[in-house]
Amino acid sequence: MTRARRSWVDVPAGSDFPLQNLPYGIFSDARSGPRAGVAIGAQVVDLHALARRGLLDDAAPDPVGLLSSPTLNAFLEAGRGVWRAVRERLVDLLAEGGNPALRADPDGVLVPMADATLHLPVAVGDYVDFYSSLEHATNLGRMFRPDGDPLLPNWRHLPVGYHGRSSTIVVSGTGVPRPRGQRLVDGEVVFGPTQALDFELEVGFLTGGPANALGQPVTAGDAREHIFGMVLVNDWSARDVQAWEYQPLGPFLGKSFATSISPWVVPLAALEPYLVRGPEQAPPPLAYLAAEEPWNVDLHLQVALETDAMRAGGQPPAVVSRTNAALLYWSMAQQLAHATANGAVARPGDLFASGTISGAAEGSRGSMIELTWQGQQPLRLPDGSRRGFLEDGDRVVLTGWCGDDGRPRVGFGDLWNVVQPAAP
Amino acid sequence: MTRARRSWVDVPAGSDFPLQNLPYGIFSDARSGPRAGVAIGAQVVDLHALARRGLLDDAAPDPVGLLSSPTLNAFLEAGRGVWRAVRERLVDLLAEGGNPALRADPDGVLVPMADATLHLPVAVGDYVDFYSSLEHATNLGRMFRPDGDPLLPNWRHLPVGYHGRSSTIVVSGTGVPRPRGQRLVDGEVVFGPTQALDFELEVGFLTGGPANALGQPVTAGDAREHIFGMVLVNDWSARDVQAWEYQPLGPFLGKSFATSISPWVVPLAALEPYLVRGPEQAPPPLAYLAAEEPWNVDLHLQVALETDAMRAGGQPPAVVSRTNAALLYWSMAQQLAHATANGAVARPGDLFASGTISGAAEGSRGSMIELTWQGQQPLRLPDGSRRGFLEDGDRVVLTGWCGDDGRPRVGFGDLWNVVQPAAP
Numbered sequence: 012m013t014r015a016r017r018s019w020v021d022v023p024a025g026s027d028f029p030l031q032n033l034p035y036g037i038f039s040d041a042r043s044g045p046r047a048g049v050a051i052g053a054q055v056v057d058l059h060a061l062a063r064r065g066l067l068d069d070a071a072p073d074p075v076g077l078l079s080s081p082t083l084n085a086f087l088e089a090g091r092g093v094w095r096a097v098r099e100r101l102v103d104l105l106a107e108g109g110n111p112a113l114r115a116d117p118d119g120v121l122v123p124m125a126d127a128t129l130h131l132p133v134a135v136g137d138y139v140d141f142y143s144s145l146e147h148a149t150n151l152g153r154m155f156r157p158d159g160d161p162l163l164p165n166w167r168h169l170p171v172g173y174h175g176r177s178s179t180i181v182v183s184g185t186g187v188p189r190p191r192g193q194r195l196v197d198g199e200v201v202f203g204p205t206q207a208l209d210f211e212l213e214v215g216f217l218t219g220g221p222a223n224a225l226g227q228p229v230t231a232g233d234a235r236e237h238i239f240g241m242v243l244v245n246d247w248s249a250r251d252v253q254a255w256e257y258q259p260l261g262p263f264l265g266k267s268f269a270t271s272i273s274p275w276v277v278p279l280a281a282l283e284p285y286l287v288r289g290p291e292q293a294p295p296p297l298a299y300l301a302a303e304e305p306w307n308v309d310l311h312l313q314v315a316l317e318t319d320a321m322r323a324g325g326q327p328p329a330v331v332s333r334t335n336a337a338l339l340y341w342s343m344a345q346q347l348a349h350a351t352a353n354g355a356v357a358r359p360g361d362l363f364a365s366g367t368i369s370g371a372a373e374g375s376r377g378s379m380i381e382l383t384w385q386g387q388q389p390l391r392l393p394d395g396s397r398r399g400f401l402e403d404g405d406r407v408v409l410t411g412w413c414g415d416d417g418r419p420r421v422g423f424g425d426l427w428n429v430v431q432p433a434a435p
Numbered sequence: 436m437t438r439a440r441r442s443w444v445d446v447p448a449g450s451d452f453p454l455q456n457l458p459y460g461i462f463s464d465a466r467s468g469p470r471a472g473v474a475i476g477a478q479v480v481d482l483h484a485l486a487r488r489g490l491l492d493d494a495a496p497d498p499v500g501l502l503s504s505p506t507l508n509a510f511l512e513a514g515r516g517v518w519r520a521v522r523e524r525l526v527d528l529l530a531e532g533g534n535p536a537l538r539a540d541p542d543g544v545l546v547p548m549a550d551a552t553l554h555l556p557v558a559v560g561d562y563v564d565f566y567s568s569l570e571h572a573t574n575l576g577r578m579f580r581p582d583g584d585p586l587l588p589n590w591r592h593l594p595v596g597y598h599g600r601s602s603t604i605v606v607s608g609t610g611v612p613r614p615r616g617q618r619l620v621d622g623e624v625v626f627g628p629t630q631a632l633d634f635e636l637e638v639g640f641l642t643g644g645p646a647n648a649l650g651q652p653v654t655a656g657d658a659r660e661h662i663f664g665m666v667l668v669n670d671w672s673a674r675d676v677q678a679w680e681y682q683p684l685g686p687f688l689g690k691s692f693a694t695s696i697s698p699w700v701v702p703l704a705a706l707e708p709y710l711v712r713g714p715e716q717a718p719p720p721l722a723y724l725a726a727e728e729p730w731n732v733d734l735h736l737q738v739a740l741e742t743d744a745m746r747a748g749g750q751p752p753a754v755v756s757r758t759n760a761a762l763l764y765w766s767m768a769q770q771l772a773h774a775t776a777n778g779a780v781a782r783p784g785d786l787f788a789s790g791t792i793s794g795a796a797e798g799s800r801g802s803m804i805e806l807t808w809q810g811q812q813p814l815r816l817p818d819g820s821r822r823g824f825l826e827d828g829d830r831v832v833l834t835g836w837c838g839d840d841g842r843p844r845v846g847f848g849d850l851w852n853v854v855q856p857a858a859p
Contacts, residue, residue: 137601142684173598178560178781200721225603226614261686355600434650
């Protein structure tokens with residue numbers, strides 16, 4: 012393995028953001044409002060400032076215009092040619108020996124991440140949530156339908172999914188109010204704050220390029236033209252609300268109160284070295300779902316919990332689950348091909364999430380309902396407290412990174428949110 | 436009953452668009468691109484032109500800016516005070532004896548509807564589809580779950596619903612390509628064009644006013660501040676795809692290929708005289724779903740079909756179903772209160788559809804699957820053909836109107852689309 016190229020910008024050891032990553036986000040600071048940036052080490056590269064200096068000329072048509080809006084949607088729409096050219100230019104500018112003028116005068120271009128507020132990176136048009144982990148689908152099937160086969164007959168034939176609510180997609184750091192809802196208690200229908208608030212550890216991809224025309228699917232072979240990059244996703248869930256409402260039309264209010272995503276979108280280009288083949292699929296998928304190339308990501312994932320008391324006592328969040336996205340049965344290319352197989356349109360900025368990612372081992376399950384088996388086996392936390400589901404004040408921290416093997420670490424930063432009490 | 440006020444603009448007998456309606460839409464013509472308009476008789480009032488003449492001054496802040504964009508979203512966001520003031524102004528300008536200067540020189544403000552192209556009136560953020568007709572839910576339950584109770588235990592406690600796909604919401608007149616999908620044929624999983632293409636006769640409302648904050652529900656009592664108006668909705672469905680995919684997470688590709696809406700949005704203000712109480716609800720709804728005021732609409736609805744051969748032979752579309760939206764078990768105020776009860780955000784331009792509206796009589800069912808009972812009792816059409824489900828070239832025409840009783844007719848115009856062959 013050749014030694015990885017380094018940046019003249021300082022990248023602390025263990026950083027999620029070396030030169031090999033360069034994830035995109037939207038940030039603001041005291042100087043200016045929300046605009047596009049790229050993370051490197053502990054800095055944000057202000058793409059709008061870079062464009063105004065003329066340093067992105069020829070990498071994109073009208074780079075100043077493309078990168079001045081408060082979302083990444085226009086950049087996503089610009090397509091793979093532009094994504095590639097801008098990424099190559101950024102590497103040229105930021106690598107050791109890169110642009111001396113920028114290095115001599117980085118002021119206004121490099122913003123310390125500590126001074127930046129991170130915003131939702133895209134305006135999500137449609138949000139699809141899949142159900143692509145075999146272990147998660149099996150666990151949920153056992154709990155929600157104890158009398159039947161946990162895996163329904165369609166599961167191994169197509170990536171089961173549903174549409175979630177876009178209006179409640181929020182960025183890391185946003186408070187998540189405990190939702191109210193209808194639930195059954197001892198056979199009585201009651202309404203009030205959920206008693207079974209849960210996280211779901213997921214990853215997702217954002218689509219880009221011009222939208223496909225109505226009636227014209229995106230094939231698995233074309234997926235690279237339409238998948239811009241990935242985010243971490245926490246698909247917050249109210250299990251008691253979900254259990255009562257979900258038949259026959261699927262999850263609705265048990266999910267629609269909040270979905271949080273990481274502020275940094277890691278481009279597919281940065282993930283290419285970590286793409287691997289997924290689990291063997293039996294039966295083999297139909298032709299429209301066949302993807303020749305590896306489309307799973309060897310992406311380490313982790314969930315940590317921190318209670319109010321742990322925070323007050325200076326205790327770090329306690330890791331409650333460790334798993335890997337490579338386990339997913341259905342890949343991103345298959346998910347996108349399926350979601351558009353009926354001619355549905357994928358617009359720039361649409362979010363397709365994986366569904367909860369669980370491994371086979373108990374400590375690798377991606378939700379509280381699985382980790383505690385419906386609250387019956389509570390988690391014990393370092394402050395001595397126990398958790399069947401989440402309590403007010405709990406902070407949930409999702410992390411994800413590629414490269415535990417000497418290769419550059421390509422990560423997403425933290426996706427964290429604190430549970431707030433239900434509004435009065 | 437006092438005689439209804441009339442307009443100086445000619446309104447042909449039987450028109451959906453008298454002075455009492457004034458529905459909003461987005462239109463373009465040879466002169467200019469997409470902009471806001473209001474229908475009256477066979478004319479479109481160009482709101483942008485009206486604003487530029489200064490005739491909407493004081494009715495809205497910056498009326499020119501508010502009405503120049505190619506969607507109604509900004510106008511919807513402006514809120515009920517602005518909707519009311521603009522409507523009052525329009526009535527003043529267009530009523531007999533109204534603005535003499537405008538009447539003397541309507542050029543550039545009145546555009547013949549025949550010269551106008553109608554566009555999607557709003558950019559829909561999130562699209563929710565409910566399931567609020569007792570008769571429809573019962574019919575579908577009998578077909579999809581023949582061994583169980585047709586109505587699931589939650590149905591009378593909450594308005595069951597799910598999120599649909601916003602990217603494929605299209606306006607009347609848009610061709611609907613036949614979707615491909617997975618389905619079961621004699622126990623084999625196959626992929627190809629649906630063999631069970633269906634329409635669904637629905638109505639929907641569009642939300643407006645500033646979005647509610649995350650975690651802060653819109654109550655049933657506040658619904659008037661947030662419901663701008665209504666559209667006709669055809670929730671196109673592929674029944675074979677739906678039947679195979681829908682468990683356990685609900686409808687996905689069986690619905691997401693197309694949802695069409697009427698070009699005209701009838702404001703709630705025009706529908707107020709036709710609001711009635713809905714069916715008695717037993718058990719009585721929980722407090723958060725209690726709506727004191729009448730929130731159902733006495734809205735006549737009709738579906739007509741026209742085949743290629745009928746069109747060629749000059750035969751008019753054949754009416755295959757007649758029903759009324761007043762039958763809906765769950766009302767608009769209840770639907771909105773429920774959908775936001777968990778704190779989910781309703782943005783200006785979100786669409787909430789009723790679900791298929793079916794009556795008890797056979798001729799009042801709002802979908803082919805019900806009218807033909809899964810294709811087993813085909814419809815006979817005037818050209819001698821039979822239909823279990825829709826065929827390529829079929830034109831589906833939905834119409835809806837209030838006032839069959841001497842009161843002004845307040846209608847939506849036609850919502851029609853032609854089925855196109857699956858893309859090669």
